[in-house]
Amino acid sequence: MQNSKDKKTVPAGGSGGIIKKKVLIVFAHPEPTSLTRTMVSTSIEKFEQLGYEVMLSDLYGMKWKAVYDEHDFPQRVNGDRLSFIHESGNAYATQTQTTDVLAEQQKLLAADAVIFQFPLWWYSMPAILKGWIERVYAFGFAYGYKNGTNQFRFGEGILKGKRALVSVYAGGPQADYSPRGINGPIEQLLFPLTHGALFYPGMEVLPTHVIYSSTFIKPEQVEDEKRVWEKRLEDLFTDAPIAYRAQNGGDYPDRHVLAADVDPHKTGLLAHIAD
Secondary structure: OOOHHHOOOOOOOOOOOOOOOEEEEEEOOOOOOOHHHHHHHHHHHHHHHHOOEEEEEEOOOOOOOOOOOHHHOOOOOOOOOOOHHHHHHHHHHOOOOOHHHHHHHHHHHHOOEEEEEEEOEOOEOOHHHHHHHHHHOOEOOOEOOOOOOOOOOOOOOOOOOOEEEEEEEOOOOHHHHOOOOOOOOHHHHOHHHHHHHHHOOOOEEOOOEEEOOHHHOOHHHHHHHHHHHHHHHHOOOOOOOOOEOOHHHHHOOOOOOOOOOOOOOOOOHHHHEOO
């Protein structure tokens, strides 16, 4: 697959042999009049204006199966005991995955960038989106890539060269998510998603886009937020990503723990982001 950085953008109304950028939007909200769905429509309109090809995964609209269980493996290796790693790896390797999972994997492989749009529910993503990750991220695809080990992860992997941008809608005020706010900084709350699920298989992850106090937002504020979001989308392929440390870049000699001389006074989540 051609790297997204080598592709040329088709201007609105353009044609010819120029390859369009492809963007996948994965979103989760059941209410058509919600702020999430409003901002998804803004994304679609902006990308079409830019001449990009848009793919959609409306998880509620698709009635996505969120529970990861034995039904994900039509042809079991072991019918007595369910091992998700073994069954997932076998289904991926033998091309016996369920059709819904296969379709989402193909979208990810085709995309130059992936946009995730969802409300913040109990400090995380909706369960249906978590279920999308659990089911689509098969062993051999998103983890255990190439050789069944942890060699190709955190900066390397099947999705290397693609970009990811998370757009989240938080009910609380911005102060609650400030560096000393009671909820904690949004980038730390979403670290399992941005670092753990997006950077892990190789994507470059942009700083999270947040709309705070979304529950009480006024119509005129929505229009302002649309304009801000459109600017983020215009800069999707040029903005600098979060400087997560690559596993194989030298900072993790054993692929597990930061070297003693790498920011020795840093611990916790922030230690894995370079200054």
